[in-house]
Amino acid sequence: MSHSLMTPSAVAGTGTPALEIRGLGKSFPVGGLFSRDSVRALHGVDLAIGSGEIVALVGESGSGKSTLARCIARLEKPSSGEILIDGVDVLKRDRFQASRAFRSQVQMVFQDPFGSLNPAHRIEHFLRRSLAIHGKGGGSEEATRRRLEELMTTVGLEADMLNSYPHELSGGQRQRVAIARALAVEPQVILADEPTSMLDVSVRIGVLNLMRKLRDEQGISMLYITHDLASARYLADRTAVMFAGEPVEEGESLDLLANPAHPYTQLLVSAVPDPARAGSYDPVRRAELRQAVMASTRCAFDGDPNQPCSAEEPVRHHVGDPASRHWVRCHLYRPWAAAGAHALASEPTNPSHPASNAQEEAPA
Amino acid sequence: MTISQVSFGSHEPVLDVKDLTVKYIGDTRSTTAVQRVSFSIGTGEVFGLAGESGCGKSTIANSIMRLLKDPAKIAGGSISFGGRDVLAMSPEELRRFRWQDVAMVFQSAMNSLNPVLTIGEQIVDIFTTHAGYSRKESLRRAGELLELVRIDPARLKSYPHQLSGGMRQRAVIAMAVALKPSLLILDEPTTALDVVVQQEIMAQIKELQRELGFSVLFITHDMSLMVELSHRMAVMYGGRIVETAKAQDVYANPRHPYTQALMGAFPPLTGPRVPLTGLPDGVKFRNIPDLAEVAPGHLVAPFGDDIPVIDSVNLEGAAR
Amino acid sequence: MTTALLKQPTSTPAVRKPNRSFVHGLLSNKKALTGLAVMVIFIALALLAPVLFPGDPSRITAMASMEPSAEHWLGTTAKGQDVLALTLHGSRSSLFVGLTVGLASTFIGILVGLASAYFGKFIDEALSLVTNVFLLLPGLPLLVILAAFLPPGLGTVILVLVVTGWAGSARVLRSQALSIRSKDFVAAAVVSGERAGRIMFREILPNMASIVMGTLLACVIYGIGAQAGLEFLGLGDVSTVSWGNNLFWAGNEGALLTGSWWVFVPSGVCIALVAFALALINYAVDEVTNPRLRKIKTPQATPVKTERSAAK
């Protein structure tokens, strides 16, 4: 095992990012054909992934992280914003439908390996089509064959599985096929939407290790979307936290999870079961956090005229060492308090705050 | 083979499962879902059953409640609850045994609540059937139950779809403790929920357990959660128990390679990043032998030094 | 570490296409076999009719209203036509119309369903609206009206039956296509750069095989039954020999009032047998694809009673 676990990506941080997102927004219409209501799923998302960098996007269900992935993959049409690949805005370049050029740059691995491979086709079909569509087959049948076998070996599968049907493979093996299919087009960026959450726990690490290997050996950039903070910490160089459709905190994975600055991140971190921290659960502290964040549909302070958040957009604050790339976007963050235990402690929340007695409210 | 009685609570086991074997009788062949599994749970003890999908842990839960449906059949062994033979109960005895003695929280609260009845009606059902209370009295108690899990009693009139995921699961937990059963089976009660809600639900269950003193059979695939919550635990693989011990012992010193793989599957949230391996794809253990005691209260299924127990198959996912 | 343990050569598994197990399941299903056997017999008889009874079956060959006898196995009509000849020749038109209507309706249903599901949004809204309107318009009255306005003939009958019959299959196929559309493998195909047509017909359609077959069978049943109804009302093409027309003439000539049941029974029973056989195949398709509907085996003697029966 020669994984470069201790060196968070030396390649990252310089030059044009492989993928950059600016001010991306997405609203879904709700109700019937004649309704003008809409739900805001994403709002002003900025994110950059350097070439050869793995960035994790963490958040709970409903935080908009999957929507973001689908927007970047252009399975959904973003309502606003820009998606830049190598500095080119692809939303402007091919406006109505993603071009094949774009498809060859950005690939996606889906959450459910049992759903992402068409049960009617053999494994070979998936890889062969990807090669054929993007002209990566090498011209001759022999070259294609070689490429197919190479792909299988790369993701740790036997070449003779090409003849199998998806239902003959285990979950982990299918997810490897899905990764091979993405690799076949030789993309710059792979979007991985919770690639391990449907797998048996014992094979999850194997898939994460494979992703890291691909980054190390082929320099592919990745956006790793997950709700599992521990795996984000394990795999990603940087981690961004999504909350209510916006990234609220971002930084080097180890630093971010060790010193979470946003109350929501703190809540997430504190909720992860970790036997090593057994007994660290503090109900009073949690109640405080819960009160500050509530259900992940919107920030608790949104709509409260007494809070600066509602009056103006929160700005980014640097956290810790100015050289680090750790920032948080929250009015409650007090840079001067950063030296203390945690930022929120210096600003006790008001018990009469309207959100304080709202349990997680049911969706209307 | 004996399970040494290192129960956390009293030495009198609430539940005693011996050599339980469950088979799925198929059209052409039968498969064994659970094979000679034995364990016991003491009064007030939280016993964890860990393992991955298809390892038979939910089948065990359903066997205890005798909820197995065709083609699954109990093919051998015994289940005794407070000294009574669960497998010999008549339909009427069984009906009373269910929920009064053992209650269960299912994996998905959305699916385990009847979508066309209000939460209130579904709780009232329990009281009118088992306790013979009037409707009015039942409703009053139902309201109290909801308060117990910190849900506004006005929610009695809500339908399941009007509650959030966490609230629904809390309502199910309220139902589970309605008749103060002596054993609560939790079958992956939080897998469908986000971590923050999961943490609250687990805290809620702990609190109720302190208050009401029931025993818990806790089923999950999340080792971290299990170690945090359980007193003792067993790790299942392919219908067999491969290791059982105090939870902290399993965490600190997993003996079986499979247990080690499971532990290795959860990267820690603190400390340095170290490479983990988990279990390679398609690796399977076969013919797991009976448990043997390796330390006081720590039993492990023997495996050879050269680990010949692992072989590679590529069809293991076929029967998902 | 454990990589050394992976050295097991993976023998190439006996590859079995998922669709093949479907056919296999169908062929080992008693209902399906019965249905198929009946259909094979009817199709054979329809093909052999001109050989067995050469010439025009509606010509008068014997005395009127004769009971079944050795010479005329199913007796004769009030005009003196041989009922057996009419019945066998009638199967040709009935099966032809049924099959044509079934294929055409299912084809339209597939197109509408796939387009609806794949493109979604406005296209789906519009197509669904049209489908639902057609589904809700009362079928037979619409048939009658259409048949009354259009010039009589076999073409009219087929056209009218397709117009009233496609909506049902479109609805079923749309909802199935919709559920497949939402599967990740369709999104994965989009991401890998596949074009719309290929996704619809190569990725979505193959997964609908059983439901397409079910719809086709249902449409054929509808076609045969509705043709018979239309012709019985005298709105078909009266000059052709078909089961519906046989019954129309039987009614017209007062077969029942004179007690000539043999004129009236054979064509009706034939329609019922064909429809029943197709329905059997259809239910078998359901059972093969939905294991929950399969028949429960009689429980073997096991030490413990089956849980389900104990629960009652």
Place this chain on the structure above:
Amino acid sequence: MRFILRRLGFYLIAFWASITLNFLLPRFMPGDPVSRMFARSQDRMQPEQIEALRKLLGVDDRPIWEQYVDYLHNVFTGQMGVSISRFPTPVTEVISSQIGWTLLLGGTALVIAAVVGNLLGILAAWRRGGAIDSALPPVLVFIGSFPYFWLAMGALYLFGVVLGWFPIRHAFTDGLEPAFTWEFIGDVGAHLVLPALTIVLVSIGGWMLGMRNTMIATNSEDYITMAEAKGLRPSRIMLRYAARNAMLPSVTSFGMGLGFVVGGALLTEVVFAYPGVGYQLLNAVQGLDYPLMQGLFLTITAAVLLANFLVDILYVRLDPRVRSN
């Protein structure tokens, strides 16, 4: 509420579509059937009546949209012209004298078939492999394979002609004055038995199998397992948990079934000469009575749409999930 409004809008569109279809048919059909009709019955009509019918049926020189607006106006004010075959009765009058009989026949048959069929389906699914589950479905499917009219003719022949147990034609004995007397109601009942029975026999199998299959699917839901785990009584689980949920799709198909029953009733009415709209529709077709045909078709459509709307309202009562969004 929103759901109801959406459905209402849909029914209006459907009704508009059927009106438009009615408008277009006589205008765009080959062979000019309308002229044939006029040729046959011109001598009996007043010139202004002919003029009105010409406009209604499109023998008209005005631009098509003008005709269309005029047609819509006529439909919504109930001016459907006069019947040719029952000259000079207005179409609306002919229809209103007959719709009641169809509602009686179709309604009775539908309710009996749906209720009995669904009950059998519930029982069959609850006791998988029992007597009801194994014996009944094939028999009912086989009976259901017969054409409506064939079964009707068979019943008429057997019970009417041969055995003479039931009257063989019309809705009541000729010469009997319609009135609310026991004699008349009994007579109507006796005339109703055979036609209703044949419709029930043909359609009941579909209800039963539909319910059985939904119920089997419902029985494997988690909430049924949970109800069993709760130790509820089996009868309660069957009715309040399983059947209560399984009936929801059945309610939807009840609305859809209406259209088919109207169709089945049409054929049955023809066989028994039952004086409903279906029988009348056939008479109108045979008598080239296009105004009556159009009126009948619109009436039948409107009735089916209305009934579907009522079913939707019922559905909202039964499924709380629809209610809240």
